[in-house]
Amino acid sequence: MRQKSKFLRFIPVYVMMLPGLAYLFINNYMPLPGLVLAFKKYDARKGIYGSDWLGFQNFLYLFKTSDAWVITRNTILYNLAFIVVNTVFAIAVAIILCELAGRAKKFYQSAILLPNLISSVIVGYLVFAFLSAKNGFVNNTILPFFGKEAIAWYSEAKYWPFILIIVSAWKSVGYNCIIYLAAILGIDHGIYESARIDGASKWQQITQITLPLLRPTVIMLTLMAVGRMFYSDFGLFYQTPMNQGALYSTTNTIDTYVYRGLLQLGNISMSAAAGFYQSIVGFILVLGANMLVRRIDKDSALI
Amino acid sequence: MASREDKIFGILGHMVMIALSVCALVPIILMLISSFTDNGALLRNGYSFFPEQWSLGAYEWVFQSNSGTVLRAYGVSFALTASGTAASLVITTLLAYGLAKKDLPFKGFITFFVFFTMLFNGGLVPSYINYTTVFHVKDTFFGLLVPGLLMSAFSALLMKSYFVTSVPGEILDAAFIDGAGEFTTMLRIAVPMAKPIIATIGMFTGIAYWNDWNNGFIYLVKRTDLYSIQNLLNRLMTNIQALVQNASNVANAAEGLAQIPTVTVRMAMATLGVLPIVLVYPFIQSNFVKGITLGGVKG
Numbered sequence: 001m002r003q004k005s006k007f008l009r010f011i012p013v014y015v016m017m018l019p020g021l022a023y024l025f026i027n028n029y030m031p032l033p034g035l036v037l038a039f040k041k042y043d044a045r046k047g048i049y050g051s052d053w054l055g056f057q058n059f060l061y062l063f064k065t066s067d068a069w070v071i072t073r074n075t076i077l078y079n080l081a082f083i084v085v086n087t088v089f090a091i092a093v094a095i096i097l098c099e100l101a102g103r104a105k106k107f108y109q110s111a112i113l114l115p116n117l118i119s120s121v122i123v124g125y126l127v128f129a130f131l132s133a134k135n136g137f138v139n140n141t142i143l144p145f146f147g148k149e150a151i152a153w154y155s156e157a158k159y160w161p162f163i164l165i166i167v168s169a170w171k172s173v174g175y176n177c178i179i180y181l182a183a184i185l186g187i188d189h190g191i192y193e194s195a196r197i198d199g200a201s202k203w204q205q206i207t208q209i210t211l212p213l214l215r216p217t218v219i220m221l222t223l224m225a226v227g228r229m230f231y232s233d234f235g236l237f238y239q240t241p242m243n244q245g246a247l248y249s250t251t252n253t254i255d256t257y258v259y260r261g262l263l264q265l266g267n268i269s270m271s272a273a274a275g276f277y278q279s280i281v282g283f284i285l286v287l288g289a290n291m292l293v294r295r296i297d298k299d300s301a302l303i
Numbered sequence: 304m305a306s307r308e309d310k311i312f313g314i315l316g317h318m319v320m321i322a323l324s325v326c327a328l329v330p331i332i333l334m335l336i337s338s339f340t341d342n343g344a345l346l347r348n349g350y351s352f353f354p355e356q357w358s359l360g361a362y363e364w365v366f367q368s369n370s371g372t373v374l375r376a377y378g379v380s381f382a383l384t385a386s387g388t389a390a391s392l393v394i395t396t397l398l399a400y401g402l403a404k405k406d407l408p409f410k411g412f413i414t415f416f417v418f419f420t421m422l423f424n425g426g427l428v429p430s431y432i433n434y435t436t437v438f439h440v441k442d443t444f445f446g447l448l449v450p451g452l453l454m455s456a457f458s459a460l461l462m463k464s465y466f467v468t469s470v471p472g473e474i475l476d477a478a479f480i481d482g483a484g485e486f487t488t489m490l491r492i493a494v495p496m497a498k499p500i501i502a503t504i505g506m507f508t509g510i511a512y513w514n515d516w517n518n519g520f521i522y523l524v525k526r527t528d529l530y531s532i533q534n535l536l537n538r539l540m541t542n543i544q545a546l547v548q549n550a551s552n553v554a555n556a557a558e559g560l561a562q563i564p565t566v567t568v569r570m571a572m573a574t575l576g577v578l579p580i581v582l583v584y585p586f587i588q589s590n591f592v593k594g595i596t597l598g599g600v601k602g
């Protein structure tokens with residue numbers, strides 16, 4: 001009886017929650033049965049459930065091609081490079097910013113954070129202004145200055161790992177450094193005071209105090225990033241290289257592969273298989289990373 | 304008393320940060336300058352920080368001679384950002400308010416239902432088939448508004464923890480006992496107290512909508528009149544002719560193309576695409592930083 005009246009009292013609350021829950025149902029749960037497409041030969045007329053079963057054939061095809069290896073390698077290696085480069089830069093910038101004060105500090109922080117707010121499409125335009133073979137700033141101004149020949153950036157795959165790592169750093173260092181800045185500001189000031197009295201130099205303070213105390217934050221953020229290692233920023237990998245076929249060997253990731261298969265090549269089965277592979281391995285990585293985070297610091301874990 | 308070492312560190316620090324700030328801003332400045340460069344000069348000398356000849360041609364063309372394609376896309380972007388952010392805040396706040404209720408029956412199950420969406424993701428293919436075959440959002444405004452962006456479980460959970468820690472349940476209970484309905488209690492008491500988090504989440508949502516090009520890219524096939532500024536920019540990168548084809552007089556497409564300052568027009572439109580963000584940036588910057596710190600640990 002009590003339980004029932006309590007339930008009745010909360011009916012308005014359930015009604016209030018309904019739109020949000022309905023959206024999550026539509027956006028995140030309703031598509032899930034569609035995952036079986038990875039095991040089917042999709043026929044739009046027959047629909048998801050009517051299409052014929054293929055078993056593991058889609059996966060066999062996918063992993064027989066070199067594509068599966070290339071997109072997995074690219075996705076993982078880029079993520080690793082982003083983790084290392086962006087973390088190192090973010091920590092260095094945070095340490096420097098901490099020592100500076102006043103309006104200059106605020107200006108620097110605003111400047112390096114701004115790229116984070118620019119859409120991937122426009123980032124593609126900005127990179128194009130620098131790298132366009134005919135009109136680009138690099139080919140027209142920088143390379144001639146050093147007496148070098150122009151480079152056809154958009155058809156030479158070997159340069160793209162560096163370009164994409166630079167673009168990623170340009171976009172995310174400002175963002176990541178804010179988190180480290182907050183962590184540094186949280187360090188007890190007294191520790192630095194007493195170190196200074198003991199005659200510790202600035203460099204010693206950084207290496208002996210700041211960096212060791214940042215370790216938990218670094219580990220936590222790195223583990224979180226490892227959990228997302230099977231996913232890539234579609235905008236970065238699609239827009240920055242302008243979807244150029246010649247660059248696929250170093251720019252194709254699982255996300256761009258799935259997109260192209262589905263909407264440009266009409267190869268839905270292959271796309272579905274790659275997407276399924278991403279979902280499952282991605283899920284395992286998220287769970288694994290979270291379990292590790294939980295062992296280190298319960299409050300920071302998602303689950 | 305700053306030691307000599309502190310001073311040196313300070314000077315070095317300023318030098319490094321000035322260099323990094325320049326790196327961060329230079330691409331944006333190049334875009335801005337190119338948009339004010341004469342098209343012919345740009346084609347002759349390439350993109351340059353010191354153009355041979357300045358010109359307003361690109362902007363004149365954008366605002367006058369293309370039957371308003373660009374301005375319409377701009378309008379779509381504003382409408383999308385406004386309606387998307389408003390709708391998102393309403394459903395997120397309502398959901399978060401419920402999740403924060405201490406003794407709500409089935410709360411554990413509902414929270415897990417929300418939370419699981421952060422762990423597992425079906426990916427593009429099932430989602431695309433769901434939205435196109437069940438909900439038919441292809442070539443509608445809903446295709447821009449709904450998929451992926453309308454609400455994130457993460458924001459809902461973030462707002463829920465804000466409600467739990469900053470809006471005391473006793474106050475809500477007192478209001479309830481005084482005869483206020485659940486909805487009135489939320490609107491009059493909980494929402495005003497949660498303004499900071501609502502502002503932060505609204506800002507992130509607004510930026511996400513303004514910058515989104517993905518939904519239009521996937522779901523708009525024929526209705527190019529529904530393109531947001533990002534979608535138009537995306538289309539123009541490969542195909543400047545789209546601007547003319549969209550114009551009413553298709554017959555004169557070739558003639559129209561000859562008149563477009565093709566390269567600088569792209570940069571003018573990219574500048575217009577960034578402009579609203581840059582304009583509001585000084586006002587939202589501190590809130591943005593706070594939001595990153597808040598979400599960063601778990602984000």
